[in-house]
Amino acid sequence: MNIFNRFIVTALLVLFTSKAFATSPIITKIERINVNTILVTFDQGIKPVSHFDVPIEGEFSVKLYTSTTYYLGSSNSLIVRTPTAVNPNDNGFATQWQWEEPTLTATDNDGLSEITINLNAYHSDFENDIGHSSLDYINTLNLIWQHDLSITSINTLDTNEGTNLEHTLIASDTAATFSIIENTSGLFSLSGTNNATLSFDGTNTDYESTTKSYTVKIKATGNDANENTEQTLTVNIKDIIDTAPVIRRFTISQGVNQGRLIIKTDTSVT
Template sequence: MNTFNRFIVTTLLVLFASQAFATSPTITKIERINVNTILVTLDQGIKPVSHFDVPIEGRFYILLYTSATYYLGSSSISIARTPTAVNPNDNGFATQWQWEEPALTATDNDGLSEITINLNAYSSDFENDIGHSSRDYTSTLNLIWQHDLSITSINTLDTNEGANLEHTLIASDTAATFSIIENTSGLFSLSDTNNTLTFNGTNTDYESTTKSYTVKIKATTGNSDDKNTEQTITANLVDLNDETPTAITLTGDRTIAENTRTGTELGTLSAT
């Protein structure tokens, strides 16, 4: 066997071995990463299949549903979404793909914390570096996503009636700036340094009908959803013993005979 033939045989054996031991891409995780974005993670890189006569456009086929409601697709029809690669390599392969999902608005409106998701990337849409397609995937999608930014200072304050109170606002990112977005009572204000919240309680009275006041604060470090967060702060009034009694009166007969036994009731005292 000449050198050229040996080269051909060796190449074929290597190709056969790679095909025999290679596995199809598997989806390892699907997660919600912000208000309307879903991220898919695979155990190996994939990219859209290249067709000679059709532009490259890989699509995922999605169902989102609960036991009673389909929020995306139906029992017989899945909906196509075109995802975007996250940090693809030079050849276009990526282990993470994401897309914007408008259906998440409806799940939020219904107060869902989780939902069943079915995702399929057909062989005609995606493949790994030797041509295998990814597999069908069904799992529970957690709809609760965590803001990258959060307000870490406490949100419940106790303050004496008729007194002012200062509260330092703290966020998980020290670069965050704060603003008041809801101040129904008008008793809250922010300092020039933007992180000191003042409750102007000089005229508050625990004996009035209002015994607590709220304000909604927003922290921000940018324009995207994961760089903004809100917190409602409640200031609860503490009752003080600051009321002087007036109009003391004694009601009753107010007369007593001589030699009356000690402890005999004379009348009833009252005050305002």
């Protein structure tokens, strides 16, 4: 076998081996990265390709649901979304793809923290660099996303029993608005600009009672209604002397009894 034929055989064997042992792209993570953006991460780079003269579309087929409620798609259909590549290489392959999902507003309005996502990239003609298509993905999507908003004011306060208290709430976003989401005792209220003044009605509090601290859960909401954070604030009741002191009057009797001074105690007065 001449050198050229050996080269051809070797090249074919390498191609066959790479095809035989290569794996299809796998979705390793789907996450919500802000108010309405979903990010998909693959274990290897992919990009949209065309087959049989069909134009490149580069689409994901998606549905979002919890139990029998479908926020996107239905039990037997998926909705098409067109993602964009995050930091693709020179050939257009990227391990991360994202798209804007307006449906997330409905999940926020219903107070959901997670939802099932079914994502199909196969029919969208996404492939890795040797032509392997991605597999379907069905898993839980965490709807809680990280952001910079936080409540920076202290969350532990002290006040004397029977005393009212006012506290100024402060958030990292000065335009944030505060609200009370849990107030079991009913002693807390908000007022002032952006509801930033927290009032505690301690008029009837008593350190000698079984309750020596009270809590309230505060929520701060930024300019975007979906950017929010929570803080549990505790007010501790301090004891004060609430019994008047007893004053006793002493008188010294005249004379000495066996060399000792005689002191008599009169009736106690307060």
